Amino acid sequence: MGLAVLVVLVAAGPILAPWDPGATVGVPFDGPSAGHPLGTDRLGRDVLSRVLHGGWRLALITVTALAAAYLVGFPAGLLAGLRRSADGWIMRPVDVLVVLPWFLVLAVLATAAGRGAPALVAAGALTALPWVVKVVRGAVLEEASAGYVEAAQARAEPLRRIAFREVAPNIVPVVAADAGMRLTATLSVVTAGGYLGLGLPPNTPDWALDIAANQGGLTVQPPAVLAPALMIVLLVVSVNLLADSRAARDTPRRPVPVPPRAGDGPDALVAHGLSVHDAGGRPLLSGIDLVLGDGRGLAVVGPSGSGKSTLVRAVTGALAPGLRAGGTVRFGGGPGRRAVGWVPQDPALGLSPSVRIGTQVRDVHRAHGAGTGRDAVAATLRGVGLPGDPAFLRRYPHQLSGGQQQRLLLALALVGDPNLLVLDEPTTGLDPDTAAAVLDLVRARRARGVALLVVTHDLAAVRDLVDDVLTVVDGAPAGPQAITPVRAALAQGALAQAASGQTVPGQAAVAQAASGQTVPGQAAVAHTAPAQTALAHTAPGTRSSAGIARVPLLEVRGLTAGYRAHPVLDRVDLDVGAGECVGLVGNSGAGKSTLARCLVGLHRPDDGTVTLDGVPLAGRAGARTRAQRGAVQYVFQNPARSLNPRRTVAAELAAPIRIFGTPAPPAVLLDRVGLAADLLDRRTDRLSGGQQQRVALARALAAGPRLLVCDEIVSSLDPANRRAILDLLGELRRTEGLAVLFVSHDHEAVDALADRVLVVDGGTLLPAAAEMRVSANCRSHPDTGAHLGGRAGGRPAQ
Numbered sequence: 001m002g003l004a005v006l007v008v009l010v011a012a013g014p015i016l017a018p019w020d021p022g023a024t025v026g027v028p029f030d031g032p033s034a035g036h037p038l039g040t041d042r043l044g045r046d047v048l049s050r051v052l053h054g055g056w057r058l059a060l061i062t063v064t065a066l067a068a069a070y071l072v073g074f075p076a077g078l079l080a081g082l083r084r085s086a087d088g089w090i091m092r093p094v095d096v097l098v099v100l101p102w103f104l105v106l107a108v109l110a111t112a113a114g115r116g117a118p119a120l121v122a123a124g125a126l127t128a129l130p131w132v133v134k135v136v137r138g139a140v141l142e143e144a145s146a147g148y149v150e151a152a153q154a155r156a157e158p159l160r161r162i163a164f165r166e167v168a169p170n171i172v173p174v175v176a177a178d179a180g181m182r183l184t185a186t187l188s189v190v191t192a193g194g195y196l197g198l199g200l201p202p203n204t205p206d207w208a209l210d211i212a213a214n215q216g217g218l219t220v221q222p223p224a225v226l227a228p229a230l231m232i233v234l235l236v237v238s239v240n241l242l243a244d245s246r247a248a249r250d251t252p253r254r255p256v257p258v259p260p261r262a263g264d265g266p267d268a269l270v271a272h273g274l275s276v277h278d279a280g281g282r283p284l285l286s287g288i289d290l291v292l293g294d295g296r297g298l299a300v301v302g303p304s305g306s307g308k309s310t311l312v313r314a315v316t317g318a319l320a321p322g323l324r325a326g327g328t329v330r331f332g333g334g335p336g337r338r339a340v341g342w343v344p345q346d347p348a349l350g351l352s353p354s355v356r357i358g359t360q361v362r363d364v365h366r367a368h369g370a371g372t373g374r375d376a377v378a379a380t381l382r383g384v385g386l387p388g389d390p391a392f393l394r395r396y397p398h399q400l401s402g403g404q405q406q407r408l409l410l411a412l413a414l415v416g417d418p419n420l421l422v423l424d425e426p427t428t429g430l431d432p433d434t435a436a437a438v439l440d441l442v443r444a445r446r447a448r449g450v451a452l453l454v455v456t457h458d459l460a461a462v463r464d465l466v467d468d469v470l471t472v473v474d475g476a477p478a479g480p481q482a483i484t485p486v487r488a489a490l491a492q493g494a495l496a497q498a499a500s501g502q503t504v505p506g507q508a509a510v511a512q513a514a515s516g517q518t519v520p521g522q523a524a525v526a527h528t529a530p531a532q533t534a535l536a537h538t539a540p541g542t543r544s545s546a547g548i549a550r551v552p553l554l555e556v557r558g559l560t561a562g563y564r565a566h567p568v569l570d571r572v573d574l575d576v577g578a579g580e581c582v583g584l585v586g587n588s589g590a591g592k593s594t595l596a597r598c599l600v601g602l603h604r605p606d607d608g609t610v611t612l613d614g615v616p617l618a619g620r621a622g623a624r625t626r627a628q629r630g631a632v633q634y635v636f637q638n639p640a641r642s643l644n645p646r647r648t649v650a651a652e653l654a655a656p657i658r659i660f661g662t663p664a665p666p667a668v669l670l671d672r673v674g675l676a677a678d679l680l681d682r683r684t685d686r687l688s689g690g691q692q693q694r695v696a697l698a699r700a701l702a703a704g705p706r707l708l709v710c711d712e713i714v715s716s717l718d719p720a721n722r723r724a725i726l727d728l729l730g731e732l733r734r735t736e737g738l739a740v741l742f743v744s745h746d747h748e749a750v751d752a753l754a755d756r757v758l759v760v761d762g763g764t765l766l767p768a769a770a771e772m773r774v775s776a777n778c779r780s781h782p783d784t785g786a787h788l789g790g791r792a793g794g795r796p797a798q
Contacts, residue, residue, distance in 0.1 A: 009052065010235075011056060013051075013052030013054075014052065014053050017046075017048070017053055018049060019045075019048075019049040021045060021046070021050045021205040023045065023046075025040065025044060026040045028040060028042050029042060029214075030221070032223060036048065039223050042213060042214050042216070043203075047210075047221075049205075050228075051207070051210075051231060054207045054228060055207060055231060055235075057204070058208065059235070061121055065122075065186050065189075066124065066128055066179075066183055068125040069126075069128035069132050069186070072125075072129060073128070073130075073133045074168075074175070076090050076094075077133045077137040078140055078167065080133065080137045081138075081140025082140060082159065082167070091137070094133045095130075097130040102123065102127045103192070105126055109122050109123050115200070116200065117200065119193070120190050123190075123193060124186040128186050131182060132178075135174065135175060139175065140171060141353070142171075142353055143171060146641045147642030147643070148166060148644040149162060149167060150636070151636070151642065152166050153602065154600050154601060155629060155655065155656060155659050166644055169644075169646040180240055183239050184236050184239055187232075187236060191232055194209050195208040195209070195211060208228075211229055267291055267292060268295075268296070268332045268333070268419050268420040269291075269315065269329070269330070269331060269332070269451065269453065270328075271289065271327065271330075272289055273288075273289065273327035274288035274289070274315070274325070274326070274328075275288070275326045276310050276314050276326075277324045278323055278686060279323075283475060284323070285314060292453060293451065294419065294449060295449040296452075297446065297452040297462075297466035297467050298454070298468050298483075299459055299462055299486065299489075300312070300454065300455045301456060301457070301459055301470070302471055302473050303690075303720065304689065305688035306472045306473050306475065307472050308424075308455045308472055309455060309688060312424050312453060312455055315340075315453070316340060320686070332419050333418070337417055337418070337419055339420065340418055341412075341413030341414055341416070341421050343423045344424050345424040345689055346639070346640040347402075347409060350409045353397055353398055356393065356395065357392065357393055357397070358394065361381065361393075361408075361411065361412065362377055369416070377393065378393075383411065383414070384408070384410050385407060385441070386408060400589075401588040401589030401590075402434075402593075403430050403431065403588030406438055420452075420453065421450050422453045423452065423453070423454045425456060425457065426438055426456075426462075427458065428457075431586070431745040432747075434588045435461070439462070443465060452465055457718050459490060463486050463490060467486060469485070469489035470482055470483050552578075553612065554574075554576040554610070554611070555611045556573060556595075557573055557611075558572075558573065558609065559571070559572040559574075559605050559608035560572075560605060560607040560608055561594055561598050561603060561608075562594075568591040568594045569594055569595055572591075572608070572765055574595075574758065576741055577739065578737050579737040580755050580756075581729070581741075582739075582754060582755065583742050583744065583754030583758065584743045585745065585757060586759055586761055591762075591763045592743045593637065593743065595760065596709045598610065600632050600634040600709055601619065601623075604619040605619055612628055617632075629660075631705055631706040632706070633700040633707070634711070635696050635711060635713045636696060636711060637711040637712040637743075639690075639695075640685075640689065640692060642692070642696045643695060645683065648683055648684070649679050649681070649682055649695055650666050650680040652684060652699055653666040653680075653695075653698060654666065659703075660703045662703060664702060669701060669702055670695075673701075673725065674721060674724045675695065679691065679695075690718060694721070697710075705738065706739060707738075708738060708741070709741045710741065712745065714749050715744070715745070722749065
């Protein structure tokens with residue numbers, strides 16, 4: 001409101017002025033009077049009239065200078081962030097401009113071009129330009145590794161479209177928050193230039209000039225100096241307040257909490273009447289009451305999209321912009337102890353892609369009063385099984401495997417010894433060995449009295465970590481008995497699945513074990529039952545898809561790839577036939593995702609060839625033909641980052657339809673992946689993880705692919721939706737001959753879908769004999785072989 005009044009005064013000031021600003025209407029430095037409310041200046045001119053006339057030039061020069069800086073700096077920052085080859089050429093001149101004193105720049109410009117508005121505009125623009133480029137570039141680097149950007153690159157969208165349609169809308173909040181500071185700095189430069197006499201000609205109505213001209217009469221006629229000075233201060237403060245208010249609107253709102261206690265009670269978390277609504281007032285979560293005692297564990301379960309992640313984000317204060325939370329949240333914990341540590345499902349929510357690992361750990365240490373030295377940082381990483389050497393500390397998050405990223409998030413959450421640990425799908429996308437290691441770390445903390453709030457689709461995996469289970473359906477507790485003991489919840493789940501006719505290998509045994517019944521081999525049930533079941537019911541050569549003709553579709557020969565000094569793949573050979581599903585399994589960091597990215601043209605191999613129908617494919621997607629790009633499509637592992645959070649579902653699906661000319665409308669694509677058409681108008685960041693993953697699958701299908709590269713696409717889904725996606729892929733293989741490369745740690749999913757399984761180990765594919773040994777080991781060694789999903793009698797590895 002104050003800024004609006006000031007803008008009106010600046011714009012309409014010349015109309016409201018009672019006198020000509022250049023006319024002498026009284027004696028010099030005459031005090032305020034009825035005819036001259038602010039008195040006169042050193043030449044006897046009306047101060048009020050000059051103040052009303054002096055703002056529009058200052059504002060116009062400032063806005064013009066800043067607009068020029070953004071007109072040049074915004075595209076330059078986008079290009080520097082998206083094109084590594086252009087980064088150095090852009091940032092070297094920027095670094096030079098940063099160290100140049102602004103007054104020296106202004107003096108040189110005023111000398112070369114003469115005093116006047118052009119010199120002020122140029123000086124203001126050159127002063128703001130390097131900082132605009134730096135801010136935009138930094139924001140772009142945060143987004144450049146996101147899946148939605150890589151999906152656009154895989155479609156070979158033009159750089160200008162990726163920059164301005166995909167990336168720019170997502171960095172606008174950051175740039176807008178910085179714009180207030182840039183405007184203030186530019187206003188200061190322009191004002192100082194006028195004060196020093198390097199700007200507008202003398203006697204021009206201008207606030208800065210009037211301050212400089214009348215400063216000798218400050219003690220005689222203060223308003224002549226203080227009035228224009230006050231207007232400058234009001235303008236600067238109003239701009240800053242406007243920028244702060246915009247930033248506040250973009251900041252997620254969390255529940256209004258009862259003042260936190262300092263360990264004065266038995267409860268780690270108390271939530272009462274917790275609710276979340278979107279910007280339109282639609283309830284996403286309602287009626288949640290929780291009491292989680294110190295050292296207790298609570299699992300939150302429910303179908304995809306039920307509100308589980310929304311619940312933990314509301315508790316931790318990490319809701320997305322535009323969502324409003326209500327109710328009260330109260331944490332326990334002693335003085336100086338961290339109240340809550342959070343491990344989000346998606347590393348993109350917890351790790352900054354443009355900041356090195358060591359810096360991120362050090363920043364969290366500093367925030368919670370821990371040591372920031374190299375030894376302290378290394379100790380934190382070694383505590384979760386990660387290296388603490390300098391080479392690892394210099395890595396960026398994208399240079400880590402999914403398992404390493406998950407352990408890094410856990411390390412950050414454990415800094416400060418939290419009283420409550422919140423885990424959102426802590427084992428999603430991890431191989432069983434890594435998942436077991438993560439759960440062992442959590443188990444050790446639980447033994448020390450840390451309370452746990454765990455969101456999971458795999459209750460059996462965390463059954464020894466929690467005491468009770470909260471079932472959430474459609475954003476609300478599932479009935480008056482929504483919170484039940486974990487053993488009862490496991491038993492109820494097995495009974496419900498049996499009643500609905502679903503077959504979940506090993507679930508009955510798990511339920512029996514939970515209820516205290518004796519089960520042979522009970523200790524290994526969770527790992528071995530699915531693999532044993534699959535192996536028992538399939539004889540060699542009896543797979544339903546065994547009759548599919550092995551028409552060569554994709555051939556990989558001698559593929560070698562890595563990340564600079566970190567080799568990942570070493571002379572990999574791979575064949576995928578038309579209509580065939582090949583399972584790709586292995587431990588985290590083995591190179592599965594790197595191989596998948598090479599196939600779709602998102603990672604250029606160091607050596608080797610990839611051919612489609614016998615035609616070599618270029619290493620970069622942009623160099624491939626449109627038909628080749630459409631034929632090989634990628635479904636990314638992290639659903640939250642694979643979709644543009646500023647776009648609607650309809651817009652995400654429209655892009656591949658536009659490029660590849662497929663006839664399927666967006667509503668039909670959603671229906672194919674089990675989603676309702678009413679999601680088309682919803683922004684992708686308003687979807688659950690399972691919904692996001694299915695939209696990403698629909699986007700890949702919109703290109704009409706012949707080979708679908710699926711990277712952990714069912715890891716975020718509940719069992720029912722997981723089964724639906726697997727059934728959909730099976731149907732597409734049967735009816736359309738779609739080939740699938742299925743990258744997964746879920747051995748049950750791999751076994752249900754794949755014709756054969758390849759094992760990535762140390763950057764190479766295991767030979768046929770090794771694969772058979774691994775498959776056989778599933779029977780006798782659950783900790784090493786069950787996750788590979790191998791099948792006796794499967795086709796030999798390539």
